[in-house]
Amino acid sequence: MSTAIARLLPRxxxxxxxxxxxxxxxxxxxxVxxxxxxxxxLLDQYIPGEWF
Incomplete structure (x- = not known):
């Protein structure tokens, strides 16, 4: 990732x-x-049951 940043910002x-x-x-x-x-x-609305 740092090489891409270094190419974009050479100085x-x-x-x-x-x-x-x-x-x-x-x-x-x-x-994420x-x-x-x-x-x-969103899934809790459509899938019955207790998740936690």
Whole structure:
């Protein structure tokens, strides 16, 4: 991932690239978690039973 950022921002410092890489990883993790939570809420309406 950092090589792609370095290609897009050739004058970016190493710390900026590391910060962006961390930010992207965190955003992807949170996005997957939100999608999973939303899918459980939607499936709970159509599938009877107790999930938790």
């Amino acid at each position: 970016a410092s190493a710390s900026l690239v590391a910060d962006l890489d961390t930010l992207i990883s965190t955003a992807l993790f949170c996005g 978690g939100l999608l999973l939570s939303l899918s459980v809420l």
